Amino acid sequence: MDATEAPGHFARRFQQIAVAVFHAEVSAAGYELTPVQYAALAQIANEPGLDQATLASHIAHDRTTIGGVVDRLVEKGLVARAINQKDRRARELRVTDQGKQMLAAIAPAVAETQRILLSGLTEKEAAQFMKLFAKAIAALNDLSRAPLRAA
């Protein structure tokens, strides 16, 4: 097998393209946000009050990375940290009004990114591809250093 036809090569290429398309679409909409910052912001919006470790597992990133990502979102005024009254060592994360406005404003750019990523396939092929992709990844979840835990 040619190395550029191996699944590991496709994995890297698709991720490289996904990041490039995300940046292009979000910048064109007038915003600056990385894919991982977006993933964290969207997840905090879905689960207001969750803590950082839970956030990391719900978007399948390692905790160290997510610590820095949340710091940046707080600096940008998009996320606020509050003390959890039941466990004072824990911090609850919430999206600020500014963060909610940004999520709404970039939603079309995010949707366009996902559309572009599947644009080489027919609708039927895209559905088949996503089904197989989900199945392949689900089987490998425990091999990842940062497994996904369903919210």
Added chain:
Amino acid sequence: MDATEAPGHFARRFQQIAVAVFHAEVSAAGYELTPVQYAALAQIANEPGLDQATLASHIAHDRTTIGGVVDRLVEKGLVARAINQKDRRARELRVTDQGKQMLAAIAPAVAETQRILLSGLTEKEAAQFMKLFAKAIAALNDLSRAPLRAA
């Protein structure tokens, strides 16, 4: 669409897992090599004498990244740079005997990585998945900052 069911999320997850599995398999075989170092080494072995810019385009990495990767391979004694006699500013890359031995030694670990990445799918599904993956990526090649140019 849930953000964790979007193609951009799958792209990141699959790449994250691919890198983790590659490291685990190659370390277990007793070697230390990153996926991009491997991709560069294997491509230089396939095209002895190619220059760095060509290498970058043939494995779809940007030139800046590849400069550092080749530096590391030279430091490790796996690749040698030589002056091109026709264009003295250019450098020809070749895999050293040590590099060839390493490629042979890690080949089973690399093959095992690729097998594991598709292990959640039946043989028929894996073939279908790889076909759709190739098609999706080919259509997006020019959207990448580092398009793949066939060798």
